Amino acid sequence: MKVGVVVFPGSNCDRDMFHVLTDVFHLDAQYYWHDKGLPENIDAVILPGGFSYGDRLRAGVIAAHSPVIKDVQKMSEKGIPILGVCNGFQILVESGLLPGVLLKNDSLNFMCEWTDLIVENNQTPFTNQFELNQKIPIPIANGEGKYFADDETLKSLQKNNQIVFRYSDVVNGSSNRIAGVCNEDGNVVGMMPHPERAVESEINPIDNKPSSLIFESLLEQMGVKN
Amino acid sequence: MSLESQELDELKTKIGRDPTSTELQIVAAEWSEHCSYKSSKRHLKMLPMTGPLVITEKGYDSGVLDVGDGYVVTAHIESHNHPSAVEPFGGAATGVGGVIRDILSTGTRPIALFDGLRFGNIEKDKQAKWLFKNAVSGISAYGNCLGIPTIGGEVEFDECYKNYALVDVAAVGFGKKENLIKNHAQKGDVVVLLGGATGRDGIGGSQFASDSLESEDRSAIQIPDPFIEKLIIEAILEARNQKLIHAMKDLGGGGLSCAVSETADSLGIGIEMDVTKVHTRESDMHPDEIMVSESQERMLIVTNLEKLEKLKIICEKFNIQCSVIGHVTFDNLMHVKNGEDTIAKISTDVVTNATLLDLPSKKPAYLETIEDEKEFPLLENYSEILSKLLFSPNISSKIWVYGQYDHEVGIRTVVKPGVDASVLRLDNGKFLSAKIDGNPKHCYINPREGAIGCFEEACRNVVCTGAKPIGMLDHLQFGNPKDTEIFWTFLESLKGLTDFANDFEIPCVGGKVSLYNETPSGSIKPTPVIGVLGLIDKTPMISQKISENDCLVILGDTKNELGGSEYFEYIHKFIGGKCPVVNFVDSKKNMKSVLEIIQDKLVKSVHDCSKGGLAVAVSELCMTNNVGCSVSLEKVPGESLPTDKILFSESHSRYLLIVEKNKLEHLKSILEKNNTSFEIIGNFGGNSISFSNNSKPVIDLLVDKTQKVWLSSLEELVMHA
Numbered sequence: 002m003k004v005g006v007v008v009f010p011g012s013n014c015d016r017d018m019f020h021v022l023t024d025v026f027h028l029d030a031q032y033y034w035h036d037k038g039l040p041e042n043i044d045a046v047i048l049p050g051g052f053s054y055g056d057r058l059r060a061g062v063i064a065a066h067s068p069v070i071k072d073v074q075k076m077s078e079k080g081i082p083i084l085g086v087c088n089g090f091q092i093l094v095e096s097g098l099l100p101g102v103l104l105k106n107d108s109l110n111f112m113c114e115w116t117d118l119i120v121e122n123n124q125t126p127f128t129n130q131f132e133l134n135q136k137i138p139i140p141i142a143n144g145e146g147k148y149f150a151d152d153e154t155l156k157s158l159q160k161n162n163q164i165v166f167r168y169s170d171v172v173n174g175s176s177n178r179i180a181g182v183c184n185e186d187g188n189v190v191g192m193m194p195h196p197e198r199a200v201e202s203e204i205n206p207i208d209n210k211p212s213s214l215i216f217e218s219l220l221e222q223m224g225v226k227n
Numbered sequence: 228m229s230l231e232s233q234e235l236d237e238l239k240t241k242i243g244r245d246p247t248s249t250e251l252q253i254v255a256a257e258w259s260e261h262c263s264y265k266s267s268k269r270h271l272k273m274l275p276m277t278g279p280l281v282i283t284e285k286g287y288d289s290g291v292l293d294v295g296d297g298y299v300v301t302a303h304i305e306s307h308n309h310p311s312a313v314e315p316f317g318g319a320a321t322g323v324g325g326v327i328r329d330i331l332s333t334g335t336r337p338i339a340l341f342d343g344l345r346f347g348n349i350e351k352d353k354q355a356k357w358l359f360k361n362a363v364s365g366i367s368a369y370g371n372c373l374g375i376p377t378i379g380g381e382v383e384f385d386e387c388y389k390n391y392a393l394v395d396v397a398a399v400g401f402g403k404k405e406n407l408i409k410n411h412a413q414k415g416d417v418v419v420l421l422g423g424a425t426g427r428d429g430i431g432g433s434q435f436a437s438d439s440l441e442s443e444d445r446s447a448i449q450i451p452d453p454f455i456e457k458l459i460i461e462a463i464l465e466a467r468n469q470k471l472i473h474a475m476k477d478l479g480g481g482g483l484s485c486a487v488s489e490t491a492d493s494l495g496i497g498i499e500m501d502v503t504k505v506h507t508r509e510s511d512m513h514p515d516e517i518m519v520s521e522s523q524e525r526m527l528i529v530t531n532l533e534k535l536e537k538l539k540i541i542c543e544k545f546n547i548q549c550s551v552i553g554h555v556t557f558d559n560l561m562h563v564k565n566g567e568d569t570i571a572k573i574s575t576d577v578v579t580n581a582t583l584l585d586l587p588s589k590k591p592a593y594l595e596t597i598e599d600e601k602e603f604p605l606l607e608n609y610s611e612i613l614s615k616l617l618f619s620p621n622i623s624s625k626i627w628v629y630g631q632y633d634h635e636v637g638i639r640t641v642v643k644p645g646v647d648a649s650v651l652r653l654d655n656g657k658f659l660s661a662k663i664d665g666n667p668k669h670c671y672i673n674p675r676e677g678a679i680g681c682f683e684e685a686c687r688n689v690v691c692t693g694a695k696p697i698g699m700l701d702h703l704q705f706g707n708p709k710d711t712e713i714f715w716t717f718l719e720s721l722k723g724l725t726d727f728a729n730d731f732e733i734p735c736v737g738g739k740v741s742l743y744n745e746t747p748s749g750s751i752k753p754t755p756v757i758g759v760l761g762l763i764d765k766t767p768m769i770s771q772k773i774s775e776n777d778c779l780v781i782l783g784d785t786k787n788e789l790g791g792s793e794y795f796e797y798i799h800k801f802i803g804g805k806c807p808v809v810n811f812v813d814s815k816k817n818m819k820s821v822l823e824i825i826q827d828k829l830v831k832s833v834h835d836c837s838k839g840g841l842a843v844a845v846s847e848l849c850m851t852n853n854v855g856c857s858v859s860l861e862k863v864p865g866e867s868l869p870t871d872k873i874l875f876s877e878s879h880s881r882y883l884l885i886v887e888k889n890k891l892e893h894l895k896s897i898l899e900k901n902n903t904s905f906e907i908i909g910n911f912g913g914n915s916i917s918f919s920n921n922s923k924p925v926i927d928l929l930v931d932k933t934q935k936v937w938l939s940s941l942e943e944l945v946m947h948a
């Protein structure tokens with residue numbers, strides 16, 4: 002059972018994600034540099050946060066053209082669980098693997114704060130251990146985190162159960178308070194908040210258990226006993 | 228902006244001929260105040276710089292502390308005042324970049340940033356507001372992109388910084404002791420310039436910073452590129468892991484001139500280099516421009532030819548440029564060629580060792596009367612005064628600032644910004660606590676006691692987290708040192724810091740001197756900013772939520788020393804009176820008691836009492852915990868004082884302890900055993916912040932209403948006013 006952590010030039014949450022996967026959840030994780038392909042035997046892929054290419058042009062848009070994205074796409078078609086966090090979510094959106102776009106926050110500033118998420122879909126490989134409407138205290142840290150989609154897309158997201166997380170309050174102006182979405186098949190999930198920053202009690206001042214369920218869901222999906 | 232005439236004469240005498248134009252540029256950069264510390268160096272030696280945990284190595288630009296189990300913490304502080312006063316976004320951003328490369332050059336990974344920001348009166352002055360807003364954006368844009376959390380700092384506004392800015396950045400690094408770069412060079416080694424291309428930005432930056440800010444010399448300002456910096460960090464750390472680096476130095480003030488000459492001098496070697504080998508942003512740069520450009524995101528590396536090939540592979544992976552610009556020689560000369568032509572050939576000793584000055588000093592005349600007290604008309608409405616202070620730019624919550632900084636990335640931040648010191652977890656199970664503090668209002672009134680107060684305040688904050696102070700960073704910011712009165716204030720501050728450091732056995736592990744901080748209306752107030760690092764062996768003090776019936780205990784005496792207090796200056800518009808003085812014996816006793824109480828788990832929370840005094844410190848506790856508190860002022864230990872002075876005195880060495888009732892007896896026994904001055908002065912509960920004196924109500928504020936304004940007033944002022 003192997004989890005690939007894709008690293009782009011400018012990724013900066015790759016080491017945090019790796020630590021959580023290996024040291025906290027004892028998974029076999031491996032870094033993959035963006036300019037190479039992914040091996041066939043990977044069971045899940047994570048695109049971590051950061052500032053790929055320094056957020057030039059638009060967050061995630063250059064990384065979406067990295068060679069590795071072709072393999073990410075292939076894996077998504079095979080139904081392999083793929084999670085994009087923060088910049089990883091922006092890259093998935095820019096590469097067309099997830100619907101919608103991410104715009105500048107309403108404050109026009111970078112925002113780093115703790116917020117509450119509400120689980121809207123507990124059928125994905127990253128949310129199968131949650132109760133519906135369960136609350137997750139979790140930090141956000143982004144400048145372009147406002148999720149936007151046109152009305153038609155929003156309707157189809159709702160209809161296909163593609164809204165995975167919502168903010169409990171209005172945080173940054175996201176359409177329908179959306180914080181995370183999935184593709185139609187549900188195996189590709191993107192979210193702006195950082196679960197890897199919230200799973201250890203030492204650094205989570207509120208409650209680390211809900212965020213841990215994101216990774217425990219993956220373990221369940223992969224059939225790993227933790 | 229070049230050498231003064233006697234310096235030129237001296238240079239001619241030393242080399243026995245007229246210097247070439249390139250030599251002149253190199254020497255002018257290196258002999259500038261910014262690079263040579265010529266005014267301050269002979270005095271800085273008074274600070275204690277060694278200790279059982281301090282690791283020293285030639286050529287390091289940052290301090291190194293052994294934190295056990297094979298790990299080290301590195302730390303450094305820098306400022307970027309002159310550039311930030313002209314172009315606050317770029318100035319502040321490149322300030323962050325520079326100090327990070329100092330951490331990187333020891334071979335450690337930067338893990339935290341702190342920033343101290345000072346501007347003019349933002350309530351009145353639109354330019355101050357613009358400078359503030361953009362400096363915060365610059366730090367946010369740079370630090371966030373690198374994935375290095377900004378976990379602490381301070382923001383202060385004072386008329387003395389009108390049309391000016393102080394932007395101080397401290398950085399902390401972490402790594403394995405065995406991975407520290409042991410700077411050395413061998414025969415056959417090459418000199419490599421790695422990173423961003425050299426351009427026409429920051430030309431003469433170090434001389435620009437060594438003079439009063441008279442013109443907005445934009446070409447002297449460096450342009451930031453955090454993306455390249457991030458790639459450099461990862462490339463260098465990969466090269467470090469493969470042991471490819473013999474010696475390393477970042478390019479900062481003075482550009483190549485300083486990096487090459489200082490590397491050669493510290494290693495006792497010579498370097499021969501060719502400017503045509505430097506990768507440049509523009510094709511027609513003059514060799515002298517290449518030598519003094521302060522383009523950012525560049526590192527100088529000494530390695531051998533075999534390792535160079537591996538280094539090139541790493542650079543290729545990260546798509547960063549690396550050029551072999553020269554090689555190591557053993558003639559102690561800095562030999563610069565432009566293709567085949569020699570354009571400079573000069574002893575590194577001459578370049579790097581500017582003649583140190585012994586500037587005269589004289590006690591400033593204003594100090595003769597500044598401590599005189601003044602009688603104020605009696606103010607009665609203390610609720611109104613406290614509100615005014617809590618919502619003032621200096622005291623209101625800085626959440627608008629630190630909310631723009633990623634303070635979580637790196638997943639080490641155990642105690643987050645917004646309280647006292649922040650705490651990071653380290654890989655060996657220990658914790659690092661750190662805080663920076665300055666107080667120009669106190670330092671103006673008494674440069675010596677004010678500086679000691681900054682040092683003690685930073686220590687206090689670190690102690691509040693359960694950490695023992697292990698190292699100090701000093702950043703000494705003053706006006707023109709050739710003004711004898713200013714130089715006196717510099718020396719006094721330095722002497723005060725030295726006394727405290729010696730007495731408390733806290734070594735100075737790094738520092739910086741920034742002089743010529745002059746505004747159009749005169750010199751800034753003396754502004755030493757002190758950073759203190761503390762180590763926690765086992766468990767940090769994590770504040771628990773305060774609940775009804777918890778007791779408030781104050782430790783330390785409240786005294787009649789309100790000179791430089793926010794109360795005198797912001798409420799009464801009076802600059803004067805006696806400023807707080809640290810009593811070393813009490814200070815040590817109180818620190819020891821607090822650490823003991825924390826270790827015995829007798830407190831729910833510990834809070835430092837400083838700016839705005841007791842009234843503000845209690846309000847902060849109430850607002851961050853959403854709980855009321857009633858305080859009886861007559862119980863506050865110390866001198867017998869009128870109500871306003873008890874409320875707003877900024878006496879040092881004071882701590883507020885929040886204690887559960889059933890732990891009071893145990894706590895008292897420890898404090899009595901240590902002979903510490905303390906009293907139980909209040910009870911938590913209800914929904915108002917209330918103070919009384921001898922049963923007479925003095926202050927009554929609703930927690931929720933006050934909290935709302937306290938949290939938002941700075942943002943309101945910056946964004947909407």
